[in-house]
Amino acid sequence: MGGTAAGAGFAYLDHAATTPMRAGAVAAMLPFLTERFGNPSGSHAVARDARRALDDARDAMADALGCRPGEVVFTSGGTEGDNTAVFGAGRQPGIRDGPDVVVCSAIEHHAVLDPAERLGARVVGVHRDGTADLDALAANLDDRVRLVSVMLANNEVGTVQPLAAIAELVRRLAPRAVLHTDAVQAFPWLDITEMAAPADLVSVSGHKFGGPKGVGALVVRDGTVFDPRQVGGGQERDRRSGTHNVAGIVALAEAARLTVEERKATVERAAGLRDQLADGLLAAVPGAFESGARAAKVAGCCHLCFEGIESEALLFLLERGGVMASAASSCASGAQDPSHVLAALGVPRQLARGSLRLSLGTTTTTADVARALEVVPDAVHRLRRTGS
């Protein structure tokens, strides 16, 4: 099964899991895998060449993220950015069993939720429409709170959180807190320079927007108290040691630049296709429910639950019909545990077992949507008939 989705004989509707790399990002990185191989921490000409590329990439990322170049910390991706934010800002440096409190939303990705739970976090519920419950958040804020982490867009149902209102509460009720937002799923769709502006820490990941896997960035705004997790050679101004992944960083920056340049057009196209897909499936399949409020979602996300079927069996039939999708978040090795996100939205367990996430991206075509509209209803009807 080679090639990208376009023309490859299948409909790739799993862009929230990962995206095909943009051709421009691949082209940008290749020289740094071959002749321009320097280590930017060195001092000779080969090293200085890599350093210049790194500096240019930092400038480009700063533009895309709405921060100063010195506030960009390159990471190995979303998980590292999120872990660094939670462990790095969730505790007062040097204090192991202090009274510091971490607060996060119940629909965070596990890259936030798991470290937060290790620090004994207060986990705050959300409304049924998939947006943060601001009253519940306010009730959990006080001056012991050291870190608040609320994602900008959810990875399963796609809902966007009201970060400006959250920031207002945090600044007022938890004045010692650092505010982190996981913008990994938001970056392809939303103007991060504006929407993530109220946050002190912002994590993004290259492979969600046409960059390579294993590279990302964490914005650490000047003055944010933060304890580095990875120490050693002192790279990234001592905030993240380790020899730079120059090729990956260059490609990340190019993918970010292209994403920003094309974002408005991509959002318009994807929203139209997503609406066609969601409305078509809701009309074709009785007992189908949309999870989260459509109006609150990023353009590329279509999430439905089907009564009386199991996602695992559905995904199997979809793949046979040439539709690549997922049930929930695809991070946990295909594990079909009930989704904590759907549980937080109050979706009954029985219904959550039949969940389907179809996520669109820059390469999605009308043919992909047409194929899903043909294959998904047919698969659901078959499963219901056979009772599997």
Ligand code: PLP
């Ligand atoms: N945060 C969110 C919202 C995600 O969707 C993901 C990946 O699916 C991550 C974090 C983890 O990012 P990475 O795969 O780069 O480690």
